[in-house]
Amino acid sequence: MVETAPNLGDQDQSLRARKLAHSRAHVTETAWRLFLARGYDDVTVAEIADAAGVARRTVHRYVTVKSDLVFGHEGEIVGLVEEVVAAAPPGASVRGVLVHALRGLAARWPTSREEAAARAQVIAGSAELVERELAKRARMRELVVDALRSARPAAPELELAVWAESGLAAFYLASSEWVAGRAELPEALDRVLGYLAAQE
Amino acid sequence: MVETAPNLGDQDQSLRARKLAHSRAHVTETAWRLFLARGYDDVTVAEIADAAGVARRTVHRYVTVKSDLVFGHEGEIVGLVEEVVAAAPPGASVRGVLVHALRGLAARWPTSREEAAARAQVIAGSAELVERELAKRARMRELVVDALRSARPAAPELELAVWAESGLAAFYLASSEWVAGRAELPEALDRVLGYLAAQE
Incomplete structure (x- = not known):
């Protein structure tokens, strides 16, 4: 038996997209604050996740490696x-x-x-x-x-x-x-x- | 008692300078032959000295580090x-x-x-x-x-x-x-x- 995802209305989908974008921006901003304060080399992905109040795997949803946070553009x-x-x-x-x-x-x-x-x-x-x-x-x-x-x-x-x-x-x-x-x-x-x- | 070097005539000094320039050119050419045949990273200063038929310290009279042989100019x-x-x-x-x-x-x-x-x-x-x-x-x-x-x-x-x-x-x-x-x-x-x- 395959469970299908509930069919979300347009409003729900747009809300989810906005939440994701917000979370991503929050993680990136947190990373930049830490890099500027302590230098890129001394900040770990685990510390970024802690400071942003998210799980480490959430950070890895947005970036594969730490340097992607700097070269994201x-x-x-x-x-x-x-x-x-x-x-x-x-x-x-x-x-x-x-x-x-x-x-x-x-x-x-x-x-x-x-x-x-x-x-x-x-x-x-x-x-x-x-x-x-x-x-x-x-x-x-x-x-x-x-x-x-x-x-x-x-x-x-x-x-x-x-x-x-x-x-x-x-x-x-x-x-x-x-x-x-x-x-x-x-x-x-x-x-x-x-x-x-x-x-x- | 300080021993002084024998006072070399102009001819002797010029001969010594030519010998030195010749030896230096020979070491450099040998190094290039080895670099081209086997790649720079795999050739040691000791091997260059051996192939050129000189002592290792002779190579170090001409260059401080191996890469000086490439950036000598x-x-x-x-x-x-x-x-x-x-x-x-x-x-x-x-x-x-x-x-x-x-x-x-x-x-x-x-x-x-x-x-x-x-x-x-x-x-x-x-x-x-x-x-x-x-x-x-x-x-x-x-x-x-x-x-x-x-x-x-x-x-x-x-x-x-x-x-x-x-x-x-x-x-x-x-x-x-x-x-x-x-x-x-x-x-x-x-x-x-x-x-x-x-x-x-």
């Missing part, structure tokens, strides 16, 4: 990169596609400056996270090259590589300006792109 | 970077200084393509060397920012950072083209800079 950003590259105007050069995509990314970046600053601080304090961040950047470069190639299949590989490298460097520099509080992200990006575009 | 390149940045024409912009310096670097790069290709192969095969290479690149960026700042003290820090990042990315991309045999280093660099300079 990665999937979202991958989707965003593909979207903004695909949305570039039809006639644009590789450089044009990239610049258009970076502006779209800066306008829709999924975290606040406070979150980005906390993230930078926690990563800098852990060799494991610094390593994962570097590996993420290498994957990001591949992703940007692939997205640019889909958008401009006739462009030489070297041209795609040049703009993927320069574009990511521009974005990371702009992001540092923003995190340091010197400008909003879109302005910081425009400043960086302005320097990059200047001819002799 | 680093000091030379640091000097070269400072020199080519300082040699930029007086009126040039930050971008101009950087482009001029990269061309000087490509023209005077201290290794052959064969050496560069062997180096890339050996580094890719060892996690330890990949890590040292990444750390070297981070130091190189600081070095380029410092050299650009000395050359153009009035330029904004962000402009220096933009060109140090883009310049190094351009140089590494050109270097990959060269190592893969697709162009000579100066040509490869011009191609990369051409893509980077293109406006919409």
